[in-house]
Amino acid sequence: MADKKEEKDESAVAEVAAYDNELEEEETPYPYYVFFILGNEFCERYAYYGMRSILVIFLTYFLGFDKDTATVIYHVFAALCYFFPLIGGIVADSYWGKVNTIIYISFVYFLGMVLMTVSAVPQINSGQDVPGTINTVIALVALFVIAVGTGGIKPCVSALGGDQFAENETGKKQLSSFFALFYGSINAGSLLSTFISPLLRELKCLNRADCYAIAFLIPAVLMLVAIGAFLFGKSQYKEKPVSGNIFTEFCGASWSGLRGKCKAETKDKEHFLDYADQEKFSLKRLTEFKYVYPIIVMYLPMPFFWALFDMQGSRFVLTATQMDGVFGSVTIKPDQMQIMNPILILAFLPLFQSLIYPCFEKIGFSMTPLRKMSGGQLITALA
Structure with missing residues (x-):
């Protein structure tokens, strides 16, 4: 009798839990204030790519760098843009939180865009119509500030x-x-x-046959709009409390594991992280960190791919300046050739989301994020 009563109690608990889950599912409205975040991302990406798409042309034909030096500056800038997300993530997780980090660093980003616009005004060089050392110095400072800005907010917005x-x-x-x-x-x-900025740089202004100042001013304005869009939704954003940065914790655990293994008299444990200080790092966290190293090995070739991919904004553009750009009845400007990447992404994104992935789901093959990534990497490798 007691066993039957326990079974009934367990069944009742399960039914209540199932009902609560159904109720929770029904009461999960879509957080429409995320469209402020989407608006922020659209404007920020317009600002970034609007500046970057014409950057190598600006460095070469306005500031007067040779093609090799312009290429080096372009790629150092790109590298810094992907280094500062580490700093931005640490600051957000350990000190300011994501919302404040995005706001504060976005203003730094905006300052960089303004400086870039100023660097494209030749008259700041003693009132002459030809750019000089002052323009070059301001442009290089601007690029560093922009790298801090775009890199600093990059890990925070999507998260x-x-x-x-x-x-x-x-x-x-x-x-x-x-x-x-x-x-x-x-x-x-x-x-x-990428379509508009090359058109703007060919306008005539400031007593010159080009107009890089306007081409950089529009991205600066869009960056200001991005900040405004983000601030509109600030009061509604849910934010997890500051609890320390996972990257610094991972580095600390790895260092602790290596030191522990070096000091250990017997080295019979399976993984070097097993030697880490388990009073400081939980067993659960150390187990999670072990999975990171195989992923790191998988991603080791990726920098070589991206180094080549990013050349479409530097050497490919400089090569295109030696061509007429005529494609049928259309003339493509050298810095517009990068436009195929976003065109193809916007074409295939709805196709995959509404047709290809649902087809896989219907045949019982769930397209998890890991499978999507693996499939994309396989297709990229075959290409």
Whole structure:
């Protein structure tokens, strides 16, 4: 009798839990204030790519760098843009939080865009119509400040967007649709700016046959709009409390494991992280960190791919300046040749989201984020 009563109690608890889950699913509204984040991302990406698309032409034909030096500056700038996300992530997780980090560093970003615009005004060089050393110095400082800005907010915006969704099945579906829109907003901004900025630089202004100042001013204005869009939704954003940075914790655990293994008299443990200080690092965290190293090995070739991929904004553009750019009845400017990347992404994104992935789901093959990444890497390797 007692066993039957326990079974009934367990069944009742399960029914209540199932009902609560259903109720929770029904009461999970879409957080529409994430569209402020999407608007911010669109404007910021327009600002970034609007400046970067014409950068190597600006360095070569306005500031007078030779092609090799212009290429080096371009790629050092690109490298810094992907170094400062480490700093931005540490600051956000350990000190300021994501929202404040985005706001504060966005103003630094805006300052960099303003400096870039000023560097394109030749008259600051003793009132002459020819740019000089002052223009070059301001431009290089501007590029560093922009790298700090775009890199500093890069790890925070997408993560903050993800934090707005519930951790249930409805929330997961909403999150997937959000990141599709997020990725689409990135490439929509890239597409428009890569098309428009080369047109703007060919206008005539400031007693010259070019107008880089206007071409840089529009991205600066869009960066200011991006800050405004983000601030509009500030009061509604959900933010996880500051709790320390996972990257610094990972580095600390790895260092502790290496030191522990070197000092250990017997080295019979399976992984070097097993030697880490387990009073400082939990067993669960150390187990998670062990999975990182195989992923690092998988990603080791990636810098070589991206180094080549980023050349489409430097050497490919400089090569295109030696061509007429005529494609049928259309003339493509050298710095517009990068436009195919966002065009193809925007074309294939809805195709995959609405047709290809659902087809895989229907045949019982769930397209998890890991499978999507692996498939994309395989296709890229074959290409």
